[in-house]
Amino acid sequence: MSGNATKEQIDAVIKRVHSFGLRTHPIFGVRKTVIGIIGDDKTRVVENMSGMPGIEKIIPILQPYKFAGREVHPEDSIIEIDGVRIGGEEIVVMAGPCAVESREQLLATARKVRECGAKILRGGAYKPRTSPYSFQGLGEEALKILAEAREQTGLLVVTEVMDPRNVELVSKYADILQIGARNMQNFSLLTEAGRSGHPVMLKRGPSASINDFLLAAEYIILEGNNNVILCERGISTFETYTRNTLDISAVVAVKKESHLPIIVDPSHSTGKSFMVTPMALAAIAAGADGIIVEVHPDPDSALCDGPQALTFSMFEDLMRKAAALAPIINRRI
Ligand code: PEP
Numbered sequence: 001m002s003g004n005a006t007k008e009q010i011d012a013v014i015k016r017v018h019s020f021g022l023r024t025h026p027i028f029g030v031r032k033t034v035i036g037i038i039g040d041d042k043t044r045v046v047e048n049m050s051g052m053p054g055i056e057k058i059i060p061i062l063q064p065y066k067f068a069g070r071e072v073h074p075e076d077s078i079i080e081i082d083g084v085r086i087g088g089e090e091i092v093v094m095a096g097p098c099a100v101e102s103r104e105q106l107l108a109t110a111r112k113v114r115e116c117g118a119k120i121l122r123g124g125a126y127k128p129r130t131s132p133y134s135f136q137g138l139g140e141e142a143l144k145i146l147a148e149a150r151e152q153t154g155l156l157v158v159t160e161v162m163d164p165r166n167v168e169l170v171s172k173y174a175d176i177l178q179i180g181a182r183n184m185q186n187f188s189l190l191t192e193a194g195r196s197g198h199p200v201m202l203k204r205g206p207s208a209s210i211n212d213f214l215l216a217a218e219y220i221i222l223e224g225n226n227n228v229i230l231c232e233r234g235i236s237t238f239e240t241y242t243r244n245t246l247d248i249s250a251v252v253a254v255k256k257e258s259h260l261p262i263i264v265d266p267s268h269s270t271g272k273s274f275m276v277t278p279m280a281l282a283a284i285a286a287g288a289d290g291i292i293v294e295v296h297p298d299p300d301s302a303l304c305d306g307p308q309a310l311t312f313s314m315f316e317d318l319m320r321k322a323a324a325l326a327p328i329i330n331r332r333i
């Protein structure tokens, strides 16, 4: 729609599209409104509608990810959750243990990461484990502990939801729903998370291309939920030294293709605590909008992912270095 289109003109266009049995997906930008038209056989509609007052132009969107792509939404999306802005000038740090193991473990970690400047607390309640005999997470008990940590520290909470049937429950406690790498193409979970309207952090699947990744985000956005944060967490390659291979170039590729914020997980991508800080800094230098890092009071006794967890003092060191780096690329921590 043109910059000075009235609300009545916008409503009339939406109504006309619906009369053809097609769906609309309006995007209300700062300067103008874009009305996405979804459905087959749009030619007829386009012919019928050109000339309607308020329409600037009708264009086909060539990118496969129609709403995650920049073509329809050229400006960066900033996702604001309770005053925390993801995708803006600030590089947002999410930190916490792999899994919530106990109230003491989580609260001590939450206080520490907050003191160091993290804005969002991570901690798994439902853990996707390769072996069914490994620790699976404390479930709702963990969600309650996360909510208490939020109350005590003011940190926002991000935690994984693995099952569409749990989306409602996890949304009750968490500020951001995490969709794990293994579930990136669990389309019913993506749709359910989209419908919840809750902000979603979508992790890249270990074998997913950038195209697959953005099309997965598209499933969430199509449900009317634009609050999607992407997370690069390493991909599977022939290399065995690291747990996965961190694809830093994904940050740059996603930034070119999409308006969505992208953060980096240097913990799961490397699997080794000594590599986490250098990779976090590399991610920030490449333009990531944030990082998500595993931190544990005593990594040696962690029930999950101990070898990649930072100790409190290692996390302090990471935050000091990140704060020094950020201004060089006109950002801040
Ligand atoms: C996690 O962040 O807790 C996790 C399991 O990561 P991923 O889904 O990237 O393996």
Ligand code: MN
Pocket: 098, 099, 268, 294, 304, 305
């Ligand atoms: Mn983990």
